[in-house]
Amino acid sequence: MNTHEPPESFTAVHEPDLFTAVYEGDEDTVVRLLRSGVSPESADAEGQTALYAAAVGDAPGVVRLLLAAGADPDRLSAGADAPLCGAACGGHTDVVRALLAAGAAPDLEEEYGFRALTWAVRRGCAEVVRVLLAAGADPDLPGPSGEFPLVAAARRGSPGCVRALVDHGARGRDEALAEARRWAGLDVAAELRAGLEAAHGPGHEYVTRRWEEEPGTVTVEVSLLREGRPGAGDDMQTGHAAIVDLLAAGGGTAGAPGR
Template sequence: MDHHQDQRLVAAVAAGDEAAVAQALAAGADPDASAGQLRGSVLSEAAGSGRSGVVRMLLEAGAQLRTVRPHTPSALRAAVVGGHPDVVRELLAHGALAAQPGSTPSALTEAISQTSFQPGPATLQTLRLLLAAGATPGTTEEAPLISAIRRSASPVVLRILLEHGAPVDQRRSDDTPAVVLATRRGDHAAVDVLLQAGADPDARDPRGRTALMHAVERDERRVVAALLLAGAATDAVSPDGMTALLLAQGWQRQTVQFMLGERRVGLDNVQINRTAVELVPTGLRIAGDPQLFRLLASAIDIALDDLGEPEWQARTGRDPEVARAFAQRLRDDVVPAASGSWHELDATVDEFRSARSALAEIAYGTTPVTPDGSSRADIVDLLQELDRQPG
């Protein structure tokens, strides 16, 4: 072992200097030299940096594809994480898949993760290369389609996996179908991809609950719509006697009850067996620019003045005095954020719901006036933006 030449090789690889790499190797440097205590071999270093020419030279000099030292990345995994499809192609051509360690994550699972963490054409190309080469998950890992859904992967990733043979009704290791997993996450895009590819809309989880039942419980209306459009059975009954409609009634999901075909709905106290937990926050923080706070205040005043306090309370279920006081706070109590360029106001949920009710009356109700400088379309957009946010 020539320690001096090994150091020359490490420096040359780090610099991407192919001529210096060739000289060090010719002088006796070890092609499996360590690039650092936790960085793996020089081959892994070159692969992770996307230096395909250096990778080729090291391989021709006999560099090992397997992980030379414990707890360091293999060259293939380093290339996958780095998003370098040219290097991945080179390594695969030299048999890198067969040389992968049994530890997790596997190169394939890592590639799926990278499509979410570092999305771009290179990560998709890398994933395609691995699938075409026959890459498989580790023995303790979930199937690729399940891994992708768990990571909220883009629909294009799911389609690529399906194109390469992933079963559309793939199940997690506990026998939960992919469509149910996507439903529980509220991932309507993933649900749609699966359904369009032929997934069973009535597939049941180990408890006998269908995806529609889970979507209803979680008030995931876009998922409910996708499942119903795909023909999901509304009369399916779980082993514990639940139906989608019963679950909607038990959670008092009035809009979902209409979606399920009901024409008369209320707030009845229906006893059900729940599989979901719903958080009920008591306060929140609103962040934005001062003009947006003034717009919310104006919307409350306009809706209250147009409806009158008795009709406001009857239509919205909100205390008009709380609404009036909140409108004033929206004008007077907004302060600059301590660590940002926006402004903030802490509000109770009841206060915020008053503002939301006012926006809804202007957007969809009979109130004809809009706040100065805004159109009805602007109010609709703002209302939808608020409704998309958690809580």
């Protein structure tokens, strides 16, 4: 499954090339190529569109240029990946705003049943969640596993995501509260290591990093090492206790049926 990661490198087939300019964030060259007749809907040999590449690469200026030239904000890259989902997964708020302003459907479903809100919640991108909800994203559309976004946000440990969803009347508060209470009593790093071990087998070395990304919470990232280099990883936030306080106190404006 595509996790909306930008490519690590790109080898140009010819010069000048739109994708080279997109990956380098070279807006002047993008403008020149578009004016010379290069299509804003260009795709590479794998079917990846220029707009999607700019979206996952967090190049809002290039995204706006392609959209202004006629790129379809909802065209699925390689028939599977939505630019809005790629931007939301990466937490690229300015790109998300540009795509929505150009008419991107906030609830567009890409391959495997993912939507932009699903990705933003899973990655703990609270500002992106707020922008999507303000643009009309449905706070109750389930992700691929069938759970409400509020439950996924509580598991992620992002009070900002939870608060934004609650303020838009999101359903599933009882389930979300139970999930936050469960995780508040767990060692997040140990749980992440256990998950990686279950997926990749025992006997690996791990590296754990912690940093404050959302005020008031710590993000914990555990990387599995292969030959001394990260081979797989996962991360979560640690705001579960704050989420318990928020939901137990009835914070926000939620009160919709299905709590």
